Amino acid sequence: MPGMREVAFVRSQYAHARLVGITVPPEFEGCVFTAAGLDDVHILDAGPELDAFRRAPYPPLATDRVRFVGQSVAACVADSRAQAEDIADTVQVQLEELPAVVDALAALEDGACKLHESWPDNAYLRGSVASGDMAAIRRSAPVRITRKLKMNRQVTVHLEGRGVLAYWDHRLDELVIYLSTQSPHTARHGFARFLGLPERKVRVIAPDVGGGFGGKGRPIPEEFVVAALALKLGCPVRWVEDRREHFLASIHARDHYYDLSLYADRQGRILGVEGDILVNAGAYALWPPGPIGEASLAARNLPGPYRIQNLDLRTVTVATNKAPMGAYRGVGRPGACFAIERLVDELAYELGMEPVDVRRANLVLESEMPYRTAADQILDTGNYGAVLEHAVRMIDLVQVRQRQARGEADGRKIGVGFSIYAEQTGHGTAEWAKRNAQINSGYDSATIRMLPDGSVYILAGIQNHGQGLETTLAQIAATELGVDMSSIAVRFGDTAEIPFGFGTFGSRSLIFAGGAIAKACRELRKKIRAIGAHLLSSDPERTRIVDGMVVAENQSIAMSEVARVAHFRPEKLPPGMPARLEVSADYEPDEPGGVFSYGVHAAVVAVDPWTGKVELLDYAVAEDCGTMINPMIVDGQVIGGVAQGIGTALYEEIPYDDTGQPTATTFGDYLVPCAPEVPAIRVMHTVTPATATTYGQKGVGEGGTIGAPAAVVNAVADAFRESGAQFNETPLTPRRLCAALDRAQFALE
Numbered sequence: 001m002p003g004m005r006e007v008a009f010v011r012s013q014y015a016h017a018r019l020v021g022i023t024v025p026p027e028f029e030g031c032v033f034t035a036a037g038l039d040d041v042h043i044l045d046a047g048p049e050l051d052a053f054r055r056a057p058y059p060p061l062a063t064d065r066v067r068f069v070g071q072s073v074a075a076c077v078a079d080s081r082a083q084a085e086d087i088a089d090t091v092q093v094q095l096e097e098l099p100a101v102v103d104a105l106a107a108l109e110d111g112a113c114k115l116h117e118s119w120p121d122n123a124y125l126r127g128s129v130a131s132g133d134m135a136a137i138r139r140s141a142p143v144r145i146t147r148k149l150k151m152n153r154q155v156t157v158h159l160e161g162r163g164v165l166a167y168w169d170h171r172l173d174e175l176v177i178y179l180s181t182q183s184p185h186t187a188r189h190g191f192a193r194f195l196g197l198p199e200r201k202v203r204v205i206a207p208d209v210g211g212g213f214g215g216k217g218r219p220i221p222e223e224f225v226v227a228a229l230a231l232k233l234g235c236p237v238r239w240v241e242d243r244r245e246h247f248l249a250s251i252h253a254r255d256h257y258y259d260l261s262l263y264a265d266r267q268g269r270i271l272g273v274e275g276d277i278l279v280n281a282g283a284y285a286l287w288p289p290g291p292i293g294e295a296s297l298a299a300r301n302l303p304g305p306y307r308i309q310n311l312d313l314r315t316v317t318v319a320t321n322k323a324p325m326g327a328y329r330g331v332g333r334p335g336a337c338f339a340i341e342r343l344v345d346e347l348a349y350e351l352g353m354e355p356v357d358v359r360r361a362n363l364v365l366e367s368e369m370p371y372r373t374a375a376d377q378i379l380d381t382g383n384y385g386a387v388l389e390h391a392v393r394m395i396d397l398v399q400v401r402q403r404q405a406r407g408e409a410d411g412r413k414i415g416v417g418f419s420i421y422a423e424q425t426g427h428g429t430a431e432w433a434k435r436n437a438q439i440n441s442g443y444d445s446a447t448i449r450m451l452p453d454g455s456v457y458i459l460a461g462i463q464n465h466g467q468g469l470e471t472t473l474a475q476i477a478a479t480e481l482g483v484d485m486s487s488i489a490v491r492f493g494d495t496a497e498i499p500f501g502f503g504t505f506g507s508r509s510l511i512f513a514g515g516a517i518a519k520a521c522r523e524l525r526k527k528i529r530a531i532g533a534h535l536l537s538s539d540p541e542r543t544r545i546v547d548g549m550v551v552a553e554n555q556s557i558a559m560s561e562v563a564r565v566a567h568f569r570p571e572k573l574p575p576g577m578p579a580r581l582e583v584s585a586d587y588e589p590d591e592p593g594g595v596f597s598y599g600v601h602a603a604v605v606a607v608d609p610w611t612g613k614v615e616l617l618d619y620a621v622a623e624d625c626g627t628m629i630n631p632m633i634v635d636g637q638v639i640g641g642v643a644q645g646i647g648t649a650l651y652e653e654i655p656y657d658d659t660g661q662p663t664a665t666t667f668g669d670y671l672v673p674c675a676p677e678v679p680a681i682r683v684m685h686t687v688t689p690a691t692a693t694t695y696g697q698k699g700v701g702e703g704g705t706i707g708a709p710a711a712v713v714n715a716v717a718d719a720f721r722e723s724g725a726q727f728n729e730t731p732l733t734p735r736r737l738c739a740a741l742d743r744a745q746f747a748l749e
C-alpha cells in the first residue's frame with residue numbers, strides 16, 4: 001500500500017531472562033517500539049472461565065521478563081523489511097539469564113524454576129477423567145501393560161506464513177486489518193478488545209489464506225503489535241512472518257507425554273486404562289482458549305472406538321520455557337490415538353495375538369450406538385468393524401505376513417501396523433460449554449443472496465484456508481436451489497460483508513456452514529417458488545424447481561426472470577409478497593456434542609536395522625465421514641492428513657536443548673515428508689450417515705493426521721516384535737529407532 005511501513009521484531013535469545021534494558025541507537029529512536037511505547041493496549045486474558053486455570057497473559061512485547069527463545073521484545077519499523085531488520089540488529093537488549101525448564105516432567109518437580117512467580121508450581125491446570133471401578137480392575141485384571149509414550153513438539157508448517165497488514169481507513173473511520181486467519185470474526189473481537197476500540201471500528205479481512213492447520217486459529221502478539229502500530233503511526237503497517245519466525249514463535253503443537261497402564265483379560269479384552277497425561281504447553285496462554293484443549297481432548301478421546309468402561313486418567317497442562325502452544329490439525333487426538341493404539345499392539349504381543357484380533361475384540365458395535373464412552377463422549381453412528389475389515393483386505397494382511405515370514409533379500413525387516421480412531425467433529429455448544437470456553441463456537445451462519453440475473457452469492461461466516469470450501473459450499477447451494485454451480489460465488493473472510501461466524505477448525509465447516517447454507521437456501525427456495533407460482537398463476541405447492549426453472553405442471557419460468565421481477569418489477573407481485581431474495585440462517589446440528597467420523601489406517605514398512613531408515617511400502621485408509629459432499633476433496637483431506645501424520649511419526653520435531661534453545665529453526669533441521677517419503681495412499685470409504693446433521697455428513701479434516709502416527713510406529717514395532725524393542729516416541733528418527741534396537745540387544749545379522 002502507498003506509504004506502507006514494514007516491521008521486524010527483535011526477539012529474545014534466551015529461554016528465560018530478566019529484561020533489564022533496551023538500548024536503541026539515537027539515529028533509530030522513533031523507529032523502535034517496546035512494551036513501554038505501546039500504551040493504551042489491553043493484554044487479552046486467555047483461557048477457560050475456570051478458577052483452577054492459572055492465567056499466563058502473553059504480553060504483545062516483553063515487559064520485565066522473557067520466557068522463551070523467540071519471544072518478541074521490540075518492533076522495528078522502516079520503509080522495507082530489510083531496513084527494519086537492519087535496525088533490529090542494532091537494538092541491544094540487556095537480559096539477565098535465569099534458569100530455564102524445558103521438560104514437562106522436570107517442570108513439575110519440587111524446586112523447578114517457576115515460569116510465573118505467582119503460581120505455586122508450573123501447572124496451568126490439572127484435570128481428570130475417571131469412570132468405573134479402576135481399583136477393582138487393578139486388583140483382578142490378568143494382564144497389565146505399562147508404557148511411557150511421547151509425541152514430541154511440532155509446528156504447523158502451512159505453506160504460507162502468517163501475514164498482517166493494518167491501516168486506518170479515514171473515509172470509513174475504521175481500522176482495517178488484513179490478516180491470514182482461520183477465524184476473522186473472533187480475531188476482530190480480539191483486536192477490538194486489545195486496542196480498546198468498538199468492534200464497529202475494526203474490520204478484519206482474511207483474503208486467500210494459504211493453509212493454517214489450526215495455527216492461524218488464534219491471533220499472536222506480533223499481529224496485535226502491528227495493529228497497534230498502525231494506529232500509533234497513522235500509516236499502513238505490515239509484518240509477514242518468515243519461516244524462521246514460524247519455527248521459533250508461531251504456535252507450537254503436540255508435546256505430549258503419557259504414562260499409562262492398560263488392563264486386559266487373556267482373550268485380549270481391554271478392561272481399563274489408567275495413568276497420567278502431561279502436555280508441555282510452553283510459556284504463555286494464547287487467546288482465546290489457552291492451551292487446555294490438548295490435555296482434555298487427549299484424555300477424553302483416549303478410549304477411542306473401544307468398549308473401555310473403566311478409566312482413570314489424570315492430566316496436567318504444564319508451563320515451560322518453550323514457545324506457546326496453539327492448535328494443530330487433530331488437537332490432542334493424534335497423541336491419544338498413538339498412545340492407546342501402541343498399547344493395543346503391545347497387548348497383542350504380550351498375548352501372542354494378531355493385533356487386528358485385539359481390535360476386533362474391543363470395538364464398540366454398531367448395535368450398541370449411540371454409545372456413551374467412559375469419558376462421556378457419545379459415539380453417534382458407525383460400523384467400526386466394517387472399516388477394520390476393509391483395511392485388512394486393502395493392505396492384504398495375509399500376504400504381508402507371508403512376505404514377513406520369508407524375509408527380505410536385503411535384510412530389511414517388514415512390519416505392518418494398524419490404527420483406528422473415532423474423531424469428534426463439528427462439536428457445538430455442549431462441547432464448548434463443557435470446556436468452560438470464553439468463546440463458545442456453538443453455531444455458524446450464512447447469507448444467500450440471489451441477484452437480479454438469477455446468479456447467487458453465498459456469504460459464509462466460515463473461513464476457508466485450503467479445504468475446498470468454495471467448491472463444496474457451492475455444491476450444496478446449487479443442489480438446494482436447483483441452479484448450476486457456475487452461477488454461484490462464495491465469499492468469506494471480510495467481517496464487513498459476511499454474517500457472523502466462528503471460522504474453521506475442529507472439522508466443523510461442512511457440518512455448520514453446510515447446514516446454515518442448506519437452511520438459508522431452503523427458505524430462499526420457498527420465496528422463489530411463491531413468486532414463480534404467482535407469475536405462472538399457479539399454486540406454490542404445485543411448483544418445483546428444476547435446472548434453474550420454476551416449473552408448474554406444463555408451464556415454467558426461468559429463475560432469472562423470477563429474480564428480475566422480484567428486484568425490479570414489484571408491481572407484478574401481490575401486495576405484501578416478500579420480494580427480497582436474500583435469506584440469512586444460522587445452524588447448529590441436533591447433537592451439540594459433535595458427531596464421530598472414524599477410520600482405520602494400515603501401513604506396511606521396510607526398516608533397515610543398520611541405519612534405522614524406514615520406508616513406507618504401502619498405506620491404506622478405510623474411513624467413514626458419513627455422507628460425502630465431494631469425495632475427491634474428502635480423499636484430498638485424508639491424504640494430506642496422512643502426509644502430516646507421517647511427518648509426526650518419522651520426521652517432524654522442534655527439539656530444545658537443556659538451556660531452552662530450539663535446535664530446529666530452518667527446514668534444514670526440521671524435516672517434513674516430501675513426495676519420496678509419502679507412498680501412494682489408497683483411500684476407501686464406507687458411508688454411515690450421521691442422524692444429527694443436515695445431510696448425514698460428518699467432518700473429515702483431521703482424521704488423516706490422527707490415525708497415521710500410530711499406524712506407522714505400530715508397523716515399525718511389528719517389524720521387530722520378537723525383539724521386544726520399544727518404540728514409544730515420535731518422531732521415530734533413525735537415531736531413536738537404532739537406540740531402541742540397541743536397548744533390546746537386537747542382533748544385527
Ligand code: MCN
Binds near residue numbers: 211465510627
Ligand atoms: N467434506 C466433504 N464431505 C464430508 C466432510 C467434508 O465433502 N462429509 C469436505 C468439506 O466440504 C471441506 C473438506 O472436506 O471442503 C473439509 O471439511 P471439514 O471436515 O468440515 O473440515 P473444515 O472445512 O472445518 O476444515 C478444517 C480442518 C482442520 S481442523 C484443519 S486443521 C485443516 C483441515 O481441515 N487444515 C487444513 N484441512 C486442511 N486442508 C488444507 N488444505 N489446509 C489446511 O490448513
